[in-house]
Amino acid sequence: MRPARALIDLEALRQNYRLARELSGAQALAVIKADAYGHGAVRCAQALAGEADGFAVACIEEALELREAGIGGPILLLEGFFEAEELALIERHELWTVVHAEWQIEAIERATLNRPLQLWLKVDSGMHRVGLHPAELRDGYRRLQASGKVASIVLMSHFARADELDCPRSREQLAQFEQACAGLQAPVSLRNSPAILGWPQLFETPQAGNWVRPGIMLYGATPFEQAQQAAARLRPVMTLESKIISVRELPAGEPLGYGARFIAERATRVGVVAMGYADGYPRHAPTGTPVFIDGQPGRLIGRVSMDMLTVDLSDLPEAGLGSRVELWGPNVLASEVAAHAGTIPYQLFCNLRRVPRLYSGA
Template identity: 45%
Template structure:
């Protein structure tokens, strides 16, 4: 039985944000990224809400298997490719497109060329992020080898941006220029560059495919703005009930380590959510929480199952009232900024014991 701590999901927000992608990149097809359990929202439900995307991108074979087990038959792209022949065969069995970002992966695919079926290969090029990808100088040889095992399919080329969330920084332009120089030597190649930040700020990167992730869920990819400020709609509203109210005197302290001290007579509300639910333990005092129609400050250290907020100025708060940790009224990006992290982390850290509720048709 739920203790009342809940993440409410809004599929209409996902569809709205997908349409924003369509509007910003009207000529591109869309890989909707649903890795990390749909950024904490639930991969299957997110994919179902995003069914108008052209395909789904995941990080692992297990994530692809989850989608297939749920009856999702759309194209799936394995963003990190596979490791070894057994994984490569599983990717074929699941009907996944796969990324090749190193020599060993391509060699493996060459040994099983007759079993690849309709699987498309996406060659990932390192244009400067230095995480995954072959060097630009390796591209001609890799393309020749891919064409040998996939002669009837166009070459698919992709890269990943290091700082597309900083539109004033020149490095993304450098990456785009490096990538386009390779593409010009490969007529008919299919291109994929833009992540969420690329979709929003770098129209010259939209190409044939885009692969938005965080913006689909209504959170910001950067730019010093929240998702709400960027015109996105949050798909998750995380709530927890008030389970205790108490009055304390000026000078009294709250929570582990007695970190917070009341400067006046205060009224403290305890909420049924803590780091066991994914709310960060290191959240500082004054991190905002939305309760009874206004912001109230977190006070004291977050514990495993509970946190405390100062509701002295909100006398109408009662036991059982629902507080919003982030969502419709309070952007996850703003909360993340107070905590010293990013919205991505907060969304993906929501633990399995939080009841995730999707509306039923």
């Protein structure tokens, strides 16, 4: 069998969730959209089912997959519903939904429902993707309350630059949100992973009933480019690994792989690893991107191809055919690989495919 695989540590996932609760002092929806950022939504939900306050997904298809797997409790649709007809499924499966547009409010007002809905009403405080304009929030809130079809409303927004620890934009967004919501009696949800980890000073006295939405931090990756104290407590959940399947001796001056992106400056011992961009490893990772080979630091050399990549074994004489190579995990953080490849750990995880996932700590 091809040795490429992703090891998923579910106990690390639980510990990261507990850290989100500890740091925020609030109820937490575990964000498991996009197949739990490539970690497997059903297995991650099952691992957290005993302690998570609820889950958040992107859309109803992701929610129904969880319900079919027997996951009970709150599941929030972060993108809301896309057609009015989905309200029947939302009601039937007791889902929570975000409302972010005027047409969604109108659809709820017109809907025939047997039970009231649990809604999260989103205000655009500065992200400028979706959400009611701040000036529209009060009217939308009152219309939903007057419709007789709503059990509760959580007021929410989303930070655009909370991962930039020296940026004033988060404070500005918070002020915009508070101004828009002044006088409305409802719980709120503002904090994503970077806000939970990096902006505790904005939420020194959280209101009872507040919700947070940890996403990337659940999977043990930092959302920040620089070191950050709370993020250092995260435990990587995924270890992407494979093995060396071939060894080559390359003389000085000889090119390696597609495009001759690496030319040996000295006699170089090359290990070929069964891992490529078809597995989700970033094609644009350059020479020098860190790897871990049989417990020792190593480096990628040459261009990543579809099914294979190459590493430098010149200074690792004990490594060879069958040696274990960690592409990211506890020894090579996904954020390090992402930085070398000019991307973010979110994309690394979500791009994972073809590689079997093996779970521990269930």
